[in-house]
Amino acid sequence: MRIVRICLLxxxxxxxxxxxxxxxxxxxxxxxxxPRRLVIRSTTDTDVFAGVVExxxxxxxxxSVLYEQWGSNDLYGLTSKDCRSGEVGADVVISxxxxxxxxxxxxxxxxxxxxxxxxxxxxxxxxxxxxWGITREPAVIVYxxxxxxxxxxxxxxxxxxxxxxxxxxxxxxxVATYDIEASGLGYLFAFMDSQEASTFGALLESLGRxxxxxxxxxxxxxxxxxxxxxxxxxxxxxxxAEGLAREDDRIGIVLPQDYTLVLSRALMIPKQxxxxxxARAFLDFLLSQQGRTELRQALLIAPGLDGDxxxxxxxxxxxxxxxxxxxxxxxxxxxxxxxxxxxxxxxGAFPGP
Amino acid sequence: xxLTARVALAVGSLLLIGGVVxxxxxxxxxxxxxxxxxxxLLVGAANAIAASITIxxxxxVVDLPMSAFELLALAPDxxxxxxxxxxxxxxxxxxxxxxxxxxRGRGDTSFFNASFFGEPARYAVVTRRFAERSLNGTVHVxxxxxxxxxxxxxxxxxRNVLFGLIISGTLLLLLAVLVVRSALKxxxxxxxxxxxxxPHDLTPMDTKVPREAAVMIxxxxxxxxxxxxxxxxMQNLISDTAHQLRTPVAAxxxxxxxxxxxxxxxxxxxxxxxxxRRSVSLGELLDQMLSRALVLHRSDSARREVVDxxxxxxxxxxxxxxxxxxxxxxxxxxxxxxxxxxxxxxxxLCEAAKNLLTNAVRYGRGPVRLGVSRDGETASLWVEDQGExxxxxxxxxxxxxxxxxxxxxxxxxxxxxxxxxxxxxxFNGRLAFQKGQPSGSRVVLVFPLVxxxx
Numbered sequence: 001m002r003i004v005r006i007c008l009l010x011x012x013x014x015x016x017x018x019x020x021x022x023x024x025x026x027x028x029x030x031x032x033x034x035p036r037r038l039v040i041r042s043t044t045d046t047d048v049f050a051g052v053v054e055x056x057x058x059x060x061x062x063x064s065v066l067y068e069q070w071g072s073n074d075l076y077g078l079t080s081k082d083c084r085s086g087e088v089g090a091d092v093v094i095s096x097x098x099x100x101x102x103x104x105x106x107x108x109x110x111x112x113x114x115x116x117x118x119x120x121x122x123x124x125x126x127x128x129x130x131x132w133g134i135t136r137e138p139a140v141i142v143y144x145x146x147x148x149x150x151x152x153x154x155x156x157x158x159x160x161x162x163x164x165x166x167x168x169x170x171x172x173x174x175v176a177t178y179d180i181e182a183s184g185l186g187y188l189f190a191f192m193d194s195q196e197a198s199t200f201g202a203l204l205e206s207l208g209r210x211x212x213x214x215x216x217x218x219x220x221x222x223x224x225x226x227x228x229x230x231x232x233x234x235x236x237x238x239x240x241a242e243g244l245a246r247e248d249d250r251i252g253i254v255l256p257q258d259y260t261l262v263l264s265r266a267l268m269i270p271k272q273x274x275x276x277x278x279a280r281a282f283l284d285f286l287l288s289q290q291g292r293t294e295l296r297q298a299l300l301i302a303p304g305l306d307g308d309x310x311x312x313x314x315x316x317x318x319x320x321x322x323x324x325x326x327x328x329x330x331x332x333x334x335x336x337x338x339x340x341x342x343x344x345x346x347x348g349a350f351p352g353p
Numbered sequence: 354x355x356l357t358a359r360v361a362l363a364v365g366s367l368l369l370i371g372g373v374v375x376x377x378x379x380x381x382x383x384x385x386x387x388x389x390x391x392x393x394l395l396v397g398a399a400n401a402i403a404a405s406i407t408i409x410x411x412x413x414v415v416d417l418p419m420s421a422f423e424l425l426a427l428a429p430d431x432x433x434x435x436x437x438x439x440x441x442x443x444x445x446x447x448x449x450x451x452x453x454x455x456x457r458g459r460g461d462t463s464f465f466n467a468s469f470f471g472e473p474a475r476y477a478v479v480t481r482r483f484a485e486r487s488l489n490g491t492v493h494v495x496x497x498x499x500x501x502x503x504x505x506x507x508x509x510x511x512r513n514v515l516f517g518l519i520i521s522g523t524l525l526l527l528l529a530v531l532v533v534r535s536a537l538k539x540x541x542x543x544x545x546x547x548x549x550x551x552p553h554d555l556t557p558m559d560t561k562v563p564r565e566a567a568v569m570i571x572x573x574x575x576x577x578x579x580x581x582x583x584x585x586x587m588q589n590l591i592s593d594t595a596h597q598l599r600t601p602v603a604a605x606x607x608x609x610x611x612x613x614x615x616x617x618x619x620x621x622x623x624x625x626x627x628x629x630r631r632s633v634s635l636g637e638l639l640d641q642m643l644s645r646a647l648v649l650h651r652s653d654s655a656r657r658e659v660v661d662x663x664x665x666x667x668x669x670x671x672x673x674x675x676x677x678x679x680x681x682x683x684x685x686x687x688x689x690x691x692x693x694x695x696x697x698x699x700x701x702l703c704e705a706a707k708n709l710l711t712n713a714v715r716y717g718r719g720p721v722r723l724g725v726s727r728d729g730e731t732a733s734l735w736v737e738d739q740g741e742x743x744x745x746x747x748x749x750x751x752x753x754x755x756x757x758x759x760x761x762x763x764x765x766x767x768x769x770x771x772x773x774x775x776x777x778x779x780f781n782g783r784l785a786f787q788k789g790q791p792s793g794s795r796v797v798l799v800f801p802l803v804x805x806x807x
Contacts, residue, residue: 106432108470128430195419328433329422337446338417 030057030064038278041068041075041090043097043185044265044300045219048243052294056285063278072097072184076104079270083109086272091279094134094267096237097184099191099330101266105130106331110268113280117287124325125264131326133264134286135300138238138321139189141254142222142245147174147231148252156258157199160234164206172210174231176224180346182216185263189235191333191342192261192324199258207234208349226250237263239299262323265300357533364529368522375518376511383510387503388475391428395477396462398424399496402437403481406494411487413439415446421496428502434469434476435497440483440490451495453478467497474499539566555581579654586649594642601635638768641708645772648701652779655698659803662693662702662725662734669706670723682714687724693732695800697780702734702798705776708769709736709796716740717794727802735787735797742794743770748786773798 027046042049046069053065070078072095082089083104095101104110110130118132125133141160143153154160163171178186193200213230215221218240224230226248238253245251267286269279285291295301324330332338354362401421406413415437425433436447454465461480468474476497483490539562546558557574608628615621670686706723713721717738726733742748773796774784782800789795 108432108472123429128432327423327426327429328431329419329426331433332417332419332422335415335417335446337415341414341416 025069027067027069028064029053029067031061032064034062034064036063036275036278037066038063038092038275038282039066039068039090040092040094040282041070041079042092042094043070043072043075044094045069045240048239048298048300051298052286052291052300055290055294056282060278060281071182072100073182076100076184079104079109080107082270082272083107088272088274090270091273091275092267092269092282094265095184096137096263096265097188098131098133098263098266098324098326099188099333100184101131101268102127102326102328102330103334104268106328109270111271111273111276113269113283115280115284117284121287124323124327127326127328131266131268132283132287133326134267134283135239135263135265135295136302136323137263137265137300138255138302139235139261139263140238140241141256142225142233142236142241143252143254144225144228144231145250145252147228153252153254154232154256155254156256157197157203158258160232161199161202161206163232164210169210171231173212175207175210175212175234176221176230176232177207177212177214177234177236178218178221179214179216179350181343185237186214186216186235187339187342188263188324188333189261190346192322193235194342196259196261196322203234204346204349212350214350222251235261238302242299242302257317257320259320259322262302262321264323264326266326356537357530360529360533361526364526368525372515372518372522376515379514380507380511383507383514384503386510387506390506391475391498391503392464392477394424394427395464395475395496395498396479398422398435399462399477399479399494402435402496403479403492403494406437406481406492408483408485408488411485413437413445413483413488413492417446425496425498428498430501431499432469432472432474433498434474434495436495438493438495440488440492445492447495451476451497453493453495469497469499472499475503536563539563543570555584583650583654586646590642590646594639597638597642598635601631601638605631605635641768641772644704644708645768645775648704648772648776648779651698651701652776655701657696657698657780659694660697660699660702662695662732662800663688665699665702665706665734666723666725668699668703669710672703672707683720684710684714685720685722687722687726689726691727693725693727694803695732695780695782696803697776697782697800701776701779705773705798706734706736708772709798712736712743712769713738713740713796717742730802730804732800732802733797734800735795737789737793737795739789739793742786742796770796 025046027050029050040053046067049067053067057063057065068090075093075095076097078089079093081087093101093104105128110128112129114129118126118129121132141154152163154163163169164175178189180187180190190200193203212234213224215224218237221230221233221236222241222244225233226244228250238255241251241253245253267283269276269283273279286295292301296303398421401418401424402415405416405418405421407416408414422433425431434448434451436449436451437445438453439445451469452467454463454467463478465476465478466473467476474497476495479494479496481492481494483492543558543562543566555577557577558570562570605628608624608631612621612624612628615624666686666688670684710721710723713736717740719738722737724735724737726735770784776782777784777798777800780800782798785797785799787795787797
């Protein structure tokens with residue numbers, strides 16, 4: 001009991017830190033006195049996205065980028081508020097909470113834009129020419145290499161269920177996943193899981209029964225796995241995991257073979273954006289060959305998941321990939337009653353703070 | 354303007370007017386079809402949402418089904434508006450500012466139009482009634498969608514119809530031109546055949562042309578046949594005249610020469626007397642030849658009308674020519690009370706009758722009778738005298754132009770009969786020789802009686 005309480009305290013601390021950071025972390029790229037300034041609000045970590053922004057600025061000496069890093073729920077709330085009040089805020093909004101972005105478009109908050117590059121996107125990665133999917137990031141299972149023997153490494157959700165089934169499972173209390181109330185992305189992954197397969201109910205039950213931990217942020221979860229605080233983490237955003245796994249050989253990554261959700265971070269240009277032309281140029285840059293290369297280097301386009309090659313990363317078959325398309329049906333995820341019910345279901349397994 | 358251009362213009366303007374009408378109809382139909390199609394989507398989604406409402410602890414709970422939104426996402430670029438209104442008018446979920454319309458159609462399903470964040474949209478309202486112990490009332494589900502897909506479908510339907518219309522119209526126009534061209538081809542062929550024809554060739558044209566053009570060809574052929582007959586009768590007249598006149602004129606000249614050289618007064622007077630007789634005879638011959646030419650011409654060109662043969666007989670008798678020719682001869686008229694109508698040309702008949710009468714007076718023996726009679730389906734005009742009638746040889750070779758009996762002695766009985774025969778044949782009749790009643794001989798012109806004319 002004490003352990004749970006301590007864990008919860010940790011979670012609260014992380015949560016507060018995350019929220020604090022979300023509102024404050026800004027970074028200015030490019031010359032301070034540049035005549036044109038592009039304001040990007042994004043859920044992506046600044047250091048992950050820095051390379052992409054710098055590449056964009058390399059050929060545009062008259063432009064600076066003010067990069068604000070936000071949590072997805074806060075970013076959604078702020079953008080929605082700006083949209084209603086007509087206040088000029090961001091020029092570009094990029095969020096992993098694609099359901100929130102779809103909602104913003106449905107609420108007529110986005111500006112239309114079309115170019116040869118946007119038209120080249122698959123239909124599932126654009127909606128109304130107002131929101132576009134710019135990255136390809138799988139939702140993965142992360143494990144601690146020293147704590148999980150190779151034979152135990154779960155390849156599918158069924159494997160994970162099997163690991164948690166025994167009464168004395170060594171993984172009880174050692175599994176982490178996103179707190180879906182704190183993380184828009186976590187909510188989206190869980191919601192898509194619930195739509196995708198019946199495994200979700202069993203998984204939720206297992207996680208709840210074994211006292212799994214729900215926390216807020218990718219970085220904390222992966223850090224926990226590396227240190228051995230957790231042995232397994234479920235539904236972690238692959239781009240972060242891959243980035244850390246490259247520097248830290250304690251971390252192993254699995255793309256679930258029953259199905260792997262693939263997230264495309266959504267980009268939209270608010271209709272009241274102050275610097276529309278640079279916003280559009282930034283979008284075209286991200287979709288261009290050079291931009292994609294930068295995104296690939298930032299691991300935001302996972303190897304084998306950029307749609308062109310059949311080699312779908314780590315032996316995952318093409319049919320097991322479930323891209324989260326930009327479709328109005330994502331509105332269901334944000335429906336207030338649906339959300340309440342879903343969170344109530346979730347809280348049944350993960351009693352919150 | 355050419356026929357082709359006329360037809361093309363007519364068909365073209367027909368297509369244009371039809372095209373405008375059809376386009377308007379197609380657009381109206383397209384809008385209607387799109388409206389119905391997407392209204393069904395709306396109702397389907399609204400029903401799915403309504404069906405997902407359950408009562409939990411006395412409060413309606415909406416478990417928004419993903420399938421409803423996937424249904425609406427069939428219009429891929431349209432924004433979705435929805436709201437579930439509870440029993441007391443409170444919003445259970447969805448967009449709070451979606452208002453229920455004041456006036457709604459009866460029944461559980463109704464539609465209305467309103468804007469959604471500044472964009473026109475179409476809404477469906479579905480009601481679900483609850484009669485539970487804990488909840489009693491009506492829950493409304495409003496589902497709306499913007500109009501992009503509807504408009505696109507309406508436009509698509511219209512465009513498809515227009516596309517078909519343009520293609521079929523063009524084909525129709527081409528076809529019309531082709532049909533007109535091929536229909537008018539016989540005309541060109543006929544024109545070409547005429548152009549190639551020898552100017553003296555008046556033989557009938559080939560009538561193997563379409564029925565419509567055959568009418569024209571037949572008329573042309575009839576015209577040419579008439580032209581041919583007149584042409585040849587003119588030729589005959591000229592050659593006859595030349596032939597007939599040469600001998601008497603030569604004789605006249607010889608007599609005149611004789612007269613010039615004759616010293617004896619008495620004999621010269623006798624010669625002059627002969628010259629005079631010859632000139633009179635020549636004049637008569639000339640008259641007859643001209644009248645024959647006239648008859649031939651008229652029989653082809655004059656209009657046929659109903660003529661009473663009694664009128665013809667009377668006219669011939671009253672013209673008084675015979676009184677001059679033979680004042681001593683007694684001519685009796687024999688006509689009945691009933692009209693004797695035939696289809697012919699009166700002047701031609703008069704000429705023929707006059708010739709017969711003249712022959713009878715001149716070569717036959719009195720008394721001479723001119724009569725008209727009808728017998729069953731035939732009508733007859735006859736001349737009777739107490740002589741022998743024309744010799745057998747003359748009767749047999751009648752109609753050849755230069756026949757003259759020996760008795761005529763340079764006077765032209767043959768031509769008179771020939772004229773009568775031509776006239777008879779021109780009006781579907783014939784010339785016949787019969788025994789006189791009770792004696793003598795009779796020359797008869799027999800024609801078919803015209804029925805139904807009193």
